[in-house]
Amino acid sequence: MAKFNKKKDGGLPPVNTAALPDIVFMLLFFFMVATVMRENTLKIANILPLANQVEKLDKKNPISYIYIGKPSDNYASKFGTEARIQLNDDFADVSEIVPFINQERAALREELVPFITVSLKVDKKSNMGIVGDVKQELRKANALKINYTTGTGDVSANAE
Template identity: 55%
Template sequence: MSDIIFMFLFFFMVITTIRETTLFIRVRVPQATEVQKLEKKSLVSFIYIGVPLQGKYGTSSRIQLNDQFATVDDIQEFITQEREARDEADRRLLTTSMKIDKETRMGIVSDVKQELRKIGAFKINYSAAKGKASKK
């Protein structure tokens, strides 16, 4: 009996990853059909953009990096940190996944993209769920 449950346990431990970041912002990614799977999870750094869940942080879209709110100016430092945490050989394979709420305006997204271009993080991924896009 316990052997079987242990087997289950290991199975789940292997196929899942522990949730790393607690989101302070609301991120409902848009839906798209032509999505690709992100490969090599360890080589992905995440940038979250959305409206804060708690009203005291304002109602306009904010950026979250790791476990805290950030501004556009923090992006370059964040990418540098992410790079230093990886092996030298893997650094150029680093992908930046942008998990952005669908109601965000493109202004802040463009700013983030410009920062990424400046620091040379060219590989990006617009996070989206697979499904039929909603008609508006």
């Protein structure tokens, strides 16, 4: 006749971790969707002028941005109140534009280099002299495709 042994008390059962991968991937997906990737931190005041005939740039071609405007309140004490140039995340002089364009070209694939467009984001209260200087440097760098970024709206609002 068979003898039945009584099970001894084994303590607490192990924690069920079957749902753990689902929770991890759900959190990962949430943060991927909710996170905004910002390319540059603006250190200048950049209120764009308005235009009524605006054309959207094709995202297939590479775009390099040059920001021009007065330093924002956080940087006004260090850099003054005159219009400045910002390349990526740093203030720059006009003489630094040619190396910046060459660096942007070097980062691209060879077949995309002829299609690079330089987009100027100029504050509407900036002096046009600095824009002319930037355009002269872009000519020296042979960056001839220039775009002015504007907002959409009534042009008469620019006079204010």
